[in-house]
Amino acid sequence: MLQLTRTDWLTLVVMLALLILPPVFLWTGNEFYLLLATRLVILAIAAVSLNLVLGYGGLVSFGHAAYIGIGAYAVGIPVYHETYGGFEAVAGYGAGIHILLAVVISAIFALFTGAISLRTKGVYFIMITMAFGMMAYYFFLSIDEYGGDDGLVIDIRSEIPPLNLDNPLQLFMIAYVSLVIAMIVVKTIVNSRFGMVLQGAKGNNERMVTMGYNTYFYKLTAYVISGAMCGYAGALLGNFTTFVSPDMMGWSRSGELMFMVILGGATTAIGPVMGAAGFILLEEFLSSYTIFWHLPFGLILIAVVLFARGGLVGLIKGKGK
Amino acid sequence: MAALLEITSLRKSFGGVTATDDVNLKVEKGELHAIIGPNGAGKTTLISQLSGALRPDSGSIVFQGENITNRPAYSRARLGITRSFQITSLIMSMTVLDNVALAIQARDKHSFRFLKPARDIEYLREEGRELLAQFGLDGRADEPTVALSHGEHRQIEIAVALASKAELMLLDEPMAGLGPTESTTMIEFLKDLKGKRTILLIEHDMDAVFALADRISVLVYGHIIATGTPDEIRSNDDVRHAYLGEE
Numbered sequence: 370m371l372q373l374t375r376t377d378w379l380t381l382v383v384m385l386a387l388l389i390l391p392p393v394f395l396w397t398g399n400e401f402y403l404l405l406a407t408r409l410v411i412l413a414i415a416a417v418s419l420n421l422v423l424g425y426g427g428l429v430s431f432g433h434a435a436y437i438g439i440g441a442y443a444v445g446i447p448v449y450h451e452t453y454g455g456f457e458a459v460a461g462y463g464a465g466i467h468i469l470l471a472v473v474i475s476a477i478f479a480l481f482t483g484a485i486s487l488r489t490k491g492v493y494f495i496m497i498t499m500a501f502g503m504m505a506y507y508f509f510l511s512i513d514e515y516g517g518d519d520g521l522v523i524d525i526r527s528e529i530p531p532l533n534l535d536n537p538l539q540l541f542m543i544a545y546v547s548l549v550i551a552m553i554v555v556k557t558i559v560n561s562r563f564g565m566v567l568q569g570a571k572g573n574n575e576r577m578v579t580m581g582y583n584t585y586f587y588k589l590t591a592y593v594i595s596g597a598m599c600g601y602a603g604a605l606l607g608n609f610t611t612f613v614s615p616d617m618m619g620w621s622r623s624g625e626l627m628f629m630v631i632l633g634g635a636t637t638a639i640g641p642v643m644g645a646a647g648f649i650l651l652e653e654f655l656s657s658y659t660i661f662w663h664l665p666f667g668l669i670l671i672a673v674v675l676f677a678r679g680g681l682v683g684l685i686k687g688k689g690k
Numbered sequence: 691m692a693a694l695l696e697i698t699s700l701r702k703s704f705g706g707v708t709a710t711d712d713v714n715l716k717v718e719k720g721e722l723h724a725i726i727g728p729n730g731a732g733k734t735t736l737i738s739q740l741s742g743a744l745r746p747d748s749g750s751i752v753f754q755g756e757n758i759t760n761r762p763a764y765s766r767a768r769l770g771i772t773r774s775f776q777i778t779s780l781i782m783s784m785t786v787l788d789n790v791a792l793a794i795q796a797r798d799k800h801s802f803r804f805l806k807p808a809r810d811i812e813y814l815r816e817e818g819r820e821l822l823a824q825f826g827l828d829g830r831a832d833e834p835t836v837a838l839s840h841g842e843h844r845q846i847e848i849a850v851a852l853a854s855k856a857e858l859m860l861l862d863e864p865m866a867g868l869g870p871t872e873s874t875t876m877i878e879f880l881k882d883l884k885g886k887r888t889i890l891l892i893e894h895d896m897d898a899v900f901a902l903a904d905r906i907s908v909l910v911y912g913h914i915i916a917t918g919t920p921d922e923i924r925s926n927d928d929v930r931h932a933y934l935g936e937e
């Protein structure tokens with residue numbers, strides 16, 4: 370018999386609401402909320418990817434916004450060259466090439482930076498991942514052809530016939546389906562033998578090594594998968610905002626992703642989604658009241674992290690299973 | 691025949707403290723070799739160098755004819771060396787069965803398997819439950835490890851070491867912190883295990899050591915001052931003087 374736990378129910382309810390509400394907003398003339406939901410879902414994909422390493426691997430990466438930027442530039446740069454010439458090898462409007470570039474370059478970046486970062490632990494790991502994130506930030510900042518710190522307008526969205534990303538509802542649906550797939554991918558990995566090793570290494574690395582696991586390679590693999598998925602989210606975000614700039618990959622953006630995971634509740638599938646939702650709704654709500662919204666926002670985040678262990682998921686499902 | 695484990699001129703110091711001072715030791719296949727010595731003698735440090743958690747400053751460790759002095763810990767485990775920890779070292783956030791199942795899973799070539807749920811893999815769960823049953827812990831298999839008592843943790847520690855099916859077991863004070871009945875159970879268990887695996891046992895409980903060991907080495911200030919059968923050790927003047935105390 371299929372038995373649903375409280376977390377399963379929560380997942381179902383949240384995912385259904387996320388599927389049904391945005392189109393209803395569109396049809397009732399509130400397109401703004403559809404757009405808000407699209408941004409939310411895209412950032413949720415990034416948070417779900419980050420959760421694979423942060424929640425299940427215990428690896429506090431403070432540089433994950435870099436992958437969002439890489440993914441968005443993987444759309445912006447080919448579109449730029451297809452429109453204005455040059456760099457034939459990547460130029461193009463096709464979604465296939467954009468996504469391929471986003472995922473592959475993110476994976477490679479994760480492989481190199483992860484290989485080095487994972488040699489350190491604790492606060493050093495946080496610092497070094499942040500440093501690599503800033504390295505990516507300054508890299509794009511320094512390329513004048515792509516607008517430097519002004520960023521690059523993406524004139525044309527990725528082409529993926531018969532779909533059309535200029536249609537906000539279609540873009541939302543693609544993001545939503547991507548999110549569901551991302552959640553299933555992470556859940557499957559986490560429950561697999563690989564995932565058990567990853568979680569074991571989080572709980573007690575020395576014990577896992579003594580058992581015979583070279584945990585370094587397991588963590589690195591998870592890091593690469595996470596980075597690649599996050600890069601995919603970046604390609605979606607580029608298509609959503611039709612603009613990319615180094616600002617998307619700054620350390621504060623990385624911090625926001627971390628907050629989403631922790632706010633929602635790490636080590637659940639729905640946690641990062643709820644964290645992204647909580648984050649974006651709160652930001653929207655508070656910023657409409659006062660321009661000094663950062664302070665109450667920060668205080669609320671800190672309160673949740675301190676007092677609601679297990680984040681929003683833990684808060685809602687309470688003590689039960 | 692060459693010994694299963696051969697330690698030659700092993701040295702290790704921490705700053706000014708020489709924790710391992712020219713240790714030479716041979717452990718024969720199948721024997722239960724005990725190491726005794728006062729607190730701070732360097733017993734745990736020695737085990738850690740054998741398991742790969744610590745690198746010696748000099749000297750060599752040969753296991754099954756292969757020099758493993760510079761091998762990383764995970765690779766020694768794969769060659770057939772396992773250890774238990776003096777201070778319980780389990781994955782507290784996981785269930786008891788998950789801990790043992792991970793140790794069983796570690797025998798596979800690799801665990802880069804991403805699709806099938808690990809908890810649905812029969813052989814891991816079955817064998818894990820059987821192992822736990824040997825300690826009467828099968829009823830608690832699905833509880834979070836952190837919820838069990840100290841005595842139970844000590845037993846799981848041994849179950850995890852056993853699960854690897856390693857030829858050489860390095861057991862660092864398995865009886866540490868156990869009450870009298872729990873200790874008796876553990877001694878009975880080790881008696882049972884004796885002969886099936888090669889065991890290097892560190893233990894404080896002299897009665898247990900003299901009852902269990904085929905041979906005993908006495909470690910004082912990082913140096914082995916005597917190795918012999920329990921009878922030889924009991925009658926060794928140096929040992930009586932340095933460690934067992936004049937009676």
Ligand SMILES: Nc1ncnc2c1ncn2[C@@H]1O[C@H](COP(=O)(O)OP(=O)(O)O)[C@@H](O)[C@H]1O
Binds near residue numbers: 708727729735
């Ligand atoms: N990581 C370490 N750093 C510094 N000194 C250590 C370390 N580990 C052990 N020592 C020292 O080495 C000596 C041997 O310790 P240990 O091997 O734990 O002894 P035993 O297990 O026989 O009680 C002690 O003096 C201890 O303080």
Ligand SMILES: [Mg+2]
Binds near residue numbers: 733
């Ligand atoms: Mg010790």
